[in-house]
Amino acid sequence: xxxxxxxxxxxxxxxxxxxxxxxxxxxxxxxxxxxxxxxxxxxxxxxxxxxxxxxxxxxxxxxxxxxxxx
Amino acid sequence: xxxxxxxxxxxxxxxxxxxxxxxxxxxxxxxxxxxxxxxxxxxxxxxxxxxxxxxxxxxxxxxxxxxxxxxxxxxxxxxxxxxxxxxxxxxxxxxxxxxxxxxxxxxxxxxxxxxxxxxxxxxxxxxxxxxxxxxxxxxxxxxxxxxxxxxxxxxxxxxxxxxxxxxxxxxxxxxxxxxxxxxxxxxxxxxxxxxxxxxxxxxxxxxxxxxxxxxxxxxxxxxxxxxxxxxxxxxxxxxxxxxxxxxxxxxxxxxxxxxxxxxxxxxxxxxxxxxxxxxxxxxxxxxxxxxxxxxxxxxxxxxxxxxxxxxxxxxxxxxxxxxxxxxxxxxxxxxxxxxxxxxxxxxxxxxxxxxxxxxxxxxxxxxxxxxxxxxxxxxxxxxxxxxxxxxxxxxxxxxxxxxxxxxxxxxxxxxxxxxxxxxxxxxxxxxxxxxxxxxxxxxxxxxxxxxxxxxxxxxxxxxxxxxxxxxxxxxxxxxxxxxxxxxxxxxxxxxxxxxxxxxxxxxxxxxxxxxxxxxxxxxxxxxxxxxxxxxxxxxxxxxxxxxxxxxxxxxxxxxxxxxxxxxxx
Numbered sequence: 001x002x003x004x005x006x007x008x009x010x011x012x013x014x015x016x017x018x019x020x021x022x023x024x025x026x027x028x029x030x031x032x033x034x035x036x037x038x039x040x041x042x043x044x045x046x047x048x049x050x051x052x053x054x055x056x057x058x059x060x061x062x063x064x065x066x067x068x069x070x
Numbered sequence: 071x072x073x074x075x076x077x078x079x080x081x082x083x084x085x086x087x088x089x090x091x092x093x094x095x096x097x098x099x100x101x102x103x104x105x106x107x108x109x110x111x112x113x114x115x116x117x118x119x120x121x122x123x124x125x126x127x128x129x130x131x132x133x134x135x136x137x138x139x140x141x142x143x144x145x146x147x148x149x150x151x152x153x154x155x156x157x158x159x160x161x162x163x164x165x166x167x168x169x170x171x172x173x174x175x176x177x178x179x180x181x182x183x184x185x186x187x188x189x190x191x192x193x194x195x196x197x198x199x200x201x202x203x204x205x206x207x208x209x210x211x212x213x214x215x216x217x218x219x220x221x222x223x224x225x226x227x228x229x230x231x232x233x234x235x236x237x238x239x240x241x242x243x244x245x246x247x248x249x250x251x252x253x254x255x256x257x258x259x260x261x262x263x264x265x266x267x268x269x270x271x272x273x274x275x276x277x278x279x280x281x282x283x284x285x286x287x288x289x290x291x292x293x294x295x296x297x298x299x300x301x302x303x304x305x306x307x308x309x310x311x312x313x314x315x316x317x318x319x320x321x322x323x324x325x326x327x328x329x330x331x332x333x334x335x336x337x338x339x340x341x342x343x344x345x346x347x348x349x350x351x352x353x354x355x356x357x358x359x360x361x362x363x364x365x366x367x368x369x370x371x372x373x374x375x376x377x378x379x380x381x382x383x384x385x386x387x388x389x390x391x392x393x394x395x396x397x398x399x400x401x402x403x404x405x406x407x408x409x410x411x412x413x414x415x416x417x418x419x420x421x422x423x424x425x426x427x428x429x430x431x432x433x434x435x436x437x438x439x440x441x442x443x444x445x446x447x448x449x450x451x452x453x454x455x456x457x458x459x460x461x462x463x464x465x466x467x468x469x470x471x472x473x474x475x476x477x478x479x480x481x482x483x484x485x486x487x488x489x490x491x492x493x494x495x496x497x498x499x500x501x502x503x504x505x506x507x508x509x510x511x512x513x514x515x516x517x518x519x520x521x522x523x524x525x526x527x528x529x530x531x532x533x534x535x536x537x538x539x540x541x542x543x544x545x546x547x548x549x550x551x552x553x554x555x556x557x558x559x560x561x562x563x564x565x566x567x568x569x570x571x572x573x574x575x576x577x578x579x580x581x582x583x584x585x586x587x588x589x590x591x592x593x594x595x596x597x598x599x600x601x602x603x604x605x606x607x608x609x610x611x612x613x614x615x616x617x618x619x620x621x622x623x624x625x626x627x628x629x630x631x632x633x634x635x636x637x638x639x
Binding site: 004008018019020030036042 | 123125128142145148166175181
């Protein structure tokens with residue numbers, strides 16, 4: 001049996017941010033297809049809501065907005 | 071030449087598979103290590119275990135391949151949530167939270183969790199990954215590939231033309247029409263847990279008669295071109311991820327069965343539920359047969375590979391082998407979502423110029439069991455452990471004496487079937503053994519069958535079929551010969567079939583040795599072989615799991631490599 005593989009440390013904030021931006025760019029490219037334009041507004045609203053939740057750290061501050069969405 | 075790690079995750083049965091220079095080196099389901107049955111989480115423990123087995127570090131990997139396109143899946147979820155409003159309004163927040171909260175970031179999470187550069191993390195289509203997992207480890211150069219599961223990104227069923235390393239999509243049936251979700255909905259209707267109880271439905275089918283074809287003709291129908299469609303009013307998988315079926319199904323088939331109620335076939339309603347299972351099985355087989363015939367017509371191939379969760383339906387596979395017109399049929403042992411990890415790894419290896427792997431010879435692709443660790447822990451627990459020179463002979467003597475033996479030797483298996491490396495072994499003769507196993511050890515429904523494992527060259531002595539490409543992996547069934555039924559009383563199902571495993575030394579050497587010893591003792595070279603786990607537990611992986619199983623369950627003996635523990639009479 002080989003020695004256990006050491007798990008890597010969590011990457012720094014900048015590296016994680018770069019990865020997330022890459023994923024968002026891929027997501028935007030995917031939904032830029034003409035057949036998917038109709039979904040873009042919904043996706044933008046959902047992503048903004050997600051960013052809002054992330055920035056505020058919870059639902060309490062943004063509950064009124066979320067209520068209007070759903 | 072490349073080192074590629076394939077990953078499947080975020081639905082059920084997450085797994086990792088490592089392919090090095092075009093050869094499958096290791097493949098492990100996360101549940102074996104996390105000890106959470108059907109664990110859907112990111113399989114980092116399985117991934118690191120694969121690397122450890124191969125002596126690699128994450129930095130040595132040329133690619134990490136995910137088995138699904140996250141954005142295409144998000145698109146399908148969005149489209150169907152919107153299309154089925156207002157039915158979906160309750161599911162909307164939860165579904166979107168799951169997608170946007172974690173699933174679309176899965177490639178980032180893999181990069182960070184494994185410590186691999188983000189640009190080395192790639193992804194492939196869900197059904198293409200399934201198709202690759204079957205074709206590329208099959209013994210066939212040319213084959214039709216039929217993938218049938220719940221749903222991937224959009225496809226629920228696909229037919230592929232497989233040539234060498236190439237896969238060409240020929241036809242598909244898209245969500246929400248899905249055989250996997252049909253089976254899941256009826257599994258829930260019968261009171262079983264979805265993604266867990268499908269095997270129970272298959273076992274239950276033998277206790278009923280397919281009397282409800284008229285009702286099922288309204289639930290699902292063939293469309294004439296070899297495809298099928300569901301009556302969506304009967305189902306709820308577009309709007310309710312938990313339930314799976316709708317009120318229209320209960321209007322057709324009667325009220326759902328309460329979960330957890332003990333089964334009693336003296337009751338009229340339980341006989342009705344068995345008829346539901348039997349009709350579902352018959353209808354599923356008819357549709358799969360139509361799909362397979364369509365695949366043969368489209369490809370002209372002589373061989374068929376099956377993948378997707380529905381390909382684990384051993385009864386249907388036997389019927390396809392007999393009636394679909396293909397000379398040979400292959401189903402790899404982890405045909406469900408776990409298998410997608412293997413397919414994705416093979417697709418990425420191909421892109422990096424690796425050769426196609428050799429046909430899969432064995433399912434023993436997991437970690438070995440550590441006998442030294444078992445001896446140390448058993449010693450600390452004060453268990454009467456002793457070393458034996460010939461473990462196979464010791465196991466054979468115990469089985470011949472009517473004992474139930476927990477058998478943990480070699481590397482554990484890939485997929486849901488125990489194939490001798492992590493098995494409970496017993497004499498296949500006495501139906502009372504089945505009762506003891508079902509009620510006391512496995513704690514499961516009394517109607518569920520057990521499988522036999524037989525020396526490959528002696529298969530014809532007991533079964534009305536010889537070894538084929540599926541029998542080494544227990545993914546098909548065969549009729550038990552009339553003159554062998556008494557000798558195989560504990561493993562012959564009510565319908566006269568058994569989900570047999572044919573055993574060769576090259577594929578399962580430890581189990582082969584046990585069967586050879588049984589023959590040398592003058593017994594039939596057949597054992598009852600069922601998975602080494604209790605109710606709701608994943609199959610045993612390591613030494614601690616094996617000892618924990620021994621402590622919890624009333625088996626007569628435990629063998630861990632060359633260590634033996636026997637229960638005092």
